[in-house]
Amino acid sequence: MNSFNIYLPVAGIEFNAILLVSIGFCVGVLSGFFGVGGGWIVTPALNIFGFHMAFAIGTDLSNIFGQTIGAVRKHHKMGNIDWKLGLISIFTSVVGLEIGSDVIIALEKAGDVGIIVRWCYMLLLWGLGSYMLHDYFGSRQKASAPSIGEGDKRTGKVSPGISERLHRITIPPLVSFPASGIEGVSVWIILGIFLFTGFMSGFLGVGGGFIIMPALVYLIGLPTAVAVGTSLVTVLFSGAYGCLSYALKGRVEVVAAIIMLIGASIGAQVGSTAVKYIKGYGIRLLFSVMIVLAGFSVALEQAYKITNHHVFQTYAGVVLIGTAISMSVIIIGKLIADARKERGRR
Amino acid sequence: MSLKRILSTALLSIVLVCTIPVVDQAARTAIASEKQETALSMTIDTKKLSGINLVIARMYNEDRVLYAAMVTIVMAVLGTVLAFLTDLVLKALGLEVSRISHRE
Known part of the structure; x- marks a missing residue:
């Protein structure tokens, strides 16, 4: 494996090229499939393997930018992008992000804010994961009762719960999103949702794809595949901005980013293609399992901060990498199985 | 359970088991390189x-x-x-x- 070691001139370290391509591939699959950037996997992974945190973030953002271009193109081809909603999300999220980061700066003056942020992060990941799992098993129960299941299939409605209740609030002006099949929703609701997702991104210091995707499904009522594609539009723009900004500050290791992009671009195309074959609820189930496991990783990181035992930090990274690898394998396995099944039907 | 399903489950399990050494290697590398970060x-x-x-x-x-x-x-x-x-x-x-x- 040492023969694959390459020298990274900006970071000033040697790094295994195969490892970079593998990390990129796994995160690319997850990005294309779930509509997330995957920074919460790549940044700690690069940091564990020896990158300074600032280089890890900058290199990761550059990789996110590169890998998302192809994924967005593919989702657009499949009709999975609501551009109008995506653009509103970009501009509103930026405002929320600024508010979130201002809150963090204000809290920092009072002391170590990291512990509070990690508790919030854990609560968000586990809360969201549990809700999605509950929703998934609820939908399966409904589907097993024939009359209700047929009804759902006919209307094609996604989540009758929170999103429908929000749609009933008709404070003008109302706005429609034909690409998502949404008519007459208050613009204030949409702005409020994206302000909240942006705020959470700024507060937690994450890209926000994993918050936006479920918000689009459960709060706005988008079909899962459209939520994945539209979320990627936001990820693409934040990746582009982050790439330029971190490169200007000299915090992008360009050689590592290019090598990682080789794996990530391939992975993102595979992940995006899998969306064609796997039904919406299947995507949601895998997503919920992934964020619950990511929550465990944050819990281990929290344990490290409290006890100062390095073993917790190490295993936090291992849980993240393990989750990324396992999820990628499951997605590719499902893609192959379902594609073969479809070919057999033809 | 059909034979096809058993085979695909077995194949997926094998692939997942094969990923364990990668995760293990990640843990070892992480422990070995504890806090040897690049300088800014x-x-x-x-x-x-x-x-x-x-x-x-x-x-x-x-x-x-x-x-x-x-x-x-x-x-x-x-x-x-x-x-x-x-x-x-x-x-x-x-x-x-x-x-x-x-x-x-």
């Missing part, structure tokens, strides 16, 4: 560099705006080209995509 430096020592590494290092040291533009353009172009090539391979494998119906 604003200039790169170019004495030992040559070829493309030297070009990158010079650009990084001398013109940060040019370096940032180069990084952004390279990532965009490479991302597009690689996605296009991967798409061709996937098409050849019969995994072509077109407009889909949104099933939940």
Whole structure:
């Protein structure tokens, strides 16, 4: 494996090229499939393997930018992008992000804010994961009762719960999103949702794809595949901005980013293609399992901060990498199985 | 349970088991390299560099705006080209995509 070691001139370290391509591939699959950037996997992974945190973030953002271009193109081809909603999300999220980061700066003056942020992060990941799992098993129960299941299939409605209740609030002006099949929703609701997702991104210091995707499904009522594609539009723009900004500050290791992009671009195309074959609820189930496991990783990181035992930090990274690898394998396995099944039907 | 399903479950399990050494290796590397992070430096020592590494290092040291533009353009172009090539391979494998119906 040492023969694959390459020298990274900006970071000033040697790094295994195969490892970079593998990390990129796994995160690319997850990005294309779930509509997330995957920074919460790549940044700690690069940091564990020896990158300074600032280089890890900058290199990761550059990789996110590169890998998302192809994924967005593919989702657009499949009709999975609501551009109008995506653009509103970009501009509103930026405002929320600024508010979130201002809150963090204000809290920092009072002391170590990291512990509070990690508790919030854990609560968000586990809360969201549990809700999605509950929703998934609820939908399966409904589907097993024939009359209700047929009804759902006919209307094609996604989540009758929170999103429908929000749609009933008709404070003008109302706005429609034909690409998502949404008519007459208050613009204030949409702005409020994206302000909240942006705020959470700024507060937690994450890209926000994993918050936006479920918000689009459960709060706005988008079909899962459209939520994945539209979320990627936001990820693409934040990746582009982050790439330029971190490169200007000299915090992008360009050689590592290019090598990682080789794996990530391939992975993102595979992940995006899998969306064609796997039904919406299947995507949601895998997503919920992934964020619950990511929550465990944050819990281990929290344990490290409290006890100062390095073993917790190490295993936090291992849980993240393990989750990324396992999820990628499951997605590719499902893609192959379902594609073969479809070919057999033809 | 059909034979096909048993075989695919077994295959998936084997692949998952095969990923364990990778995760194990990650743990070992992490433990071995505990906190040996790269230093944050604003200039790169170019004495030992040559070829493309030297070009990158010079650009990084001398013109940060040019370096940032180069990084952004390279990532965009490479991302597009690689996605296009991967798409061709996937098409050849019969995994072509077109407009889909949104099933939940």
